[in-house]
Amino acid sequence: MSTAEYSNNPFIGLDSLTDNALMLRVKAGDVDRMGLLFERHHRALLGFLYHMLGGSRAASEDLVQNVFYRMLKYRHTYSADGEFRTWMYHLARNVLADHVKKNRHAAYHTDVANVADYLGGGHLADEGLEQAQDVLVLHQALARLSPENREVLVLSRFQEMKYGEIAQVLDTTEGAVRVRAHRALKELKTIYLRIEN
Amino acid sequence: MNCESTQDQLADYMSGQLPEPEHSELVAHLAGCTSCRAELEAVQRVWRTLGKATTPEPSPNLRPEFYAMLADFKSTLAPEPKYSPKGLWRWLRELQIPQPALRLAYSLALLLVGAVGGYWLNNQPKTTPADQQQLATLAAQVGEMRQVMLLTLIDNPSATERLRAVSYTKELDGAADAKVINALLSTLNHDDNVNVRLATLEALAPLAADPTVRLGLVHALAQQESPLVQSALADVMVQLQEHRSLPQLRALLKQANLDGTVKSKIEESIQTLSTGRPAAPATTPQRHDQTHVFPRAERPALAV
Numbered sequence: 292m293s294t295a296e297y298s299n300n301p302f303i304g305l306d307s308l309t310d311n312a313l314m315l316r317v318k319a320g321d322v323d324r325m326g327l328l329f330e331r332h333h334r335a336l337l338g339f340l341y342h343m344l345g346g347s348r349a350a351s352e353d354l355v356q357n358v359f360y361r362m363l364k365y366r367h368t369y370s371a372d373g374e375f376r377t378w379m380y381h382l383a384r385n386v387l388a389d390h391v392k393k394n395r396h397a398a399y400h401t402d403v404a405n406v407a408d409y410l411g412g413g414h415l416a417d418e419g420l421e422q423a424q425d426v427l428v429l430h431q432a433l434a435r436l437s438p439e440n441r442e443v444l445v446l447s448r449f450q451e452m453k454y455g456e457i458a459q460v461l462d463t464t465e466g467a468v469r470v471r472a473h474r475a476l477k478e479l480k481t482i483y484l485r486i487e488n
Numbered sequence: 489m490n491c492e493s494t495q496d497q498l499a500d501y502m503s504g505q506l507p508e509p510e511h512s513e514l515v516a517h518l519a520g521c522t523s524c525r526a527e528l529e530a531v532q533r534v535w536r537t538l539g540k541a542t543t544p545e546p547s548p549n550l551r552p553e554f555y556a557m558l559a560d561f562k563s564t565l566a567p568e569p570k571y572s573p574k575g576l577w578r579w580l581r582e583l584q585i586p587q588p589a590l591r592l593a594y595s596l597a598l599l600l601v602g603a604v605g606g607y608w609l610n611n612q613p614k615t616t617p618a619d620q621q622q623l624a625t626l627a628a629q630v631g632e633m634r635q636v637m638l639l640t641l642i643d644n645p646s647a648t649e650r651l652r653a654v655s656y657t658k659e660l661d662g663a664a665d666a667k668v669i670n671a672l673l674s675t676l677n678h679d680d681n682v683n684v685r686l687a688t689l690e691a692l693a694p695l696a697a698d699p700t701v702r703l704g705l706v707h708a709l710a711q712q713e714s715p716l717v718q719s720a721l722a723d724v725m726v727q728l729q730e731h732r733s734l735p736q737l738r739a740l741l742k743q744a745n746l747d748g749t750v751k752s753k754i755e756e757s758i759q760t761l762s763t764g765r766p767a768a769p770a771t772t773p774q775r776h777d778q779t780h781v782f783p784r785a786e787r788p789a790l791a792v
């Protein structure tokens with residue numbers, strides 16, 4: 292199948308619907324509406340998984356599919372008063388945890404080979420290589436954080452979530468998220484100092 | 489405000505989540521404290537590095553695979569008999585055998601058979617019947633593993649994995665059992681991805697000596713909506729000289745939305761089959777541009 296098949300936007304008229312309204316329609320059996328939710332969120336979700344996994348695009352993409360599959364399969368658990376994004380990241384964390392359990396040895400895929408992924412992603416060659424090296428170092432640093440601290444940092448910096456929303460995703464309190472964010476940043480700073488010296 | 493509580497708030501400050509009056513208090517403290525300013529600079533560098541890291545572009549497969557998965561999911565919502573082959577494949581898929589593990593086991597088994605077989609052949613000029621028996625058992629086990637691989641992957645949400653499953657058919661050396669054949673025929677008729685259906689047809693055609701396959705292919709004609717698969721199936725029917733496909737081919741012609749090219753192709757196939765002329769070799773260029781195919785006799789018999 293080519294992307295051209297999707298270029299005729301089948302979602303005209305639906306653009307104005309909120310994520311919540313779309314997901315409620317999916318829940319009611321109109322599963323095609325998941326298409327627009329995919330269009331809206333797959334990049335951000337890929338980013339979350341990519342940084343959580345340490346930069347393996349292929350593995351992250353498999354997990355993106357898995358998250359959307361679970362949202363379809365468990366659509367009845369979506370509640371009308373919830374936030375779609377919160378629910379999606381909630382499932383994404385479960386998918387991630389399962390993946391890490393199954394691939395214990397490859398829990399965090401930081402690898403020079405991932406630089407190729409990164410460069411293959413349409414970045415300009417010159418600045419691309421330097422950026423890719425920065426990302427590699429970043430992922431090596433992130434790898435040394437505990438997964439709990441890492442995810443708070445990824446959600447707040449890459450997904451630009453506020454503490455309140457992160458708390459909902461993680462099923463914890465805002466105060467706890469705040470403390471983790473602080474600790475994660477401090478740890479990361481120390482790790483960076485060590486890498487640089 | 490002391491230095492410790494100031495440094496505790498730097499993360500909130502940088503992410504814009506520090507409320508008043510803490511915000512003003514922090515700014516005031518920073519103005520007069522060099523060590524806290526140094527700390528702020530250090531964490532700000534890390535914060536900025538994080539901000540610069542971008543995510544790669546999704547690969548071109550991600551979107552089509554999502555829509556294939558969605559279509560596949562939709563098809564599972566339709567009620568179907570409990571013990572259908574599809575139900576069985578879904579059950580196999582739900583087992584969620586980690587694919588890398590399965591693939592590894594498969595590769596190891598192949599290696600083992602190669603190594604053991606090679607050792608025997610090199611070291612025992614006369615293989616005893618007992619050795620041959622063991623070799624045969626090993627080979628049979630590998631064959632079974634191939635089948636399990638095929639059956640597990642063929643219902644995978646990812647089209648790439650389904651293509652891989654179909655490709656295992658060749659390695660079965662014609663020893664596909666009824667389960668495999670049913671799975672392949674079901675994929676040929678129901679898979680949402682045209683490429684998977686075409687690959688399945690290609691895998692099934694060499695197995696047409698099996699009457700189930702042959703009949704399955706004949707009946708598949710009525711199931712296909714893609715012009716590509718319709719044409720390919722018509723070709724296979726001609727190559728197999730399968731006269732039972734004539735009613736199916738004629739029925740296809742009556743379809744209102746039939747692609748023009750496919751229409752000529754099918755008329756041509758009907759003509760070839762009913763006049764009993766030899767099937768066109770696969771290498772003959774397909775004359776899709778042809779608007780009328782009659783009278784066939786004027787065309788030199790495959791002399792081109």
Ligand SMILES: [Zn+2]
Pocket residue numbers: 490491492494517521522523524525
């Ligand atoms: Zn201070």
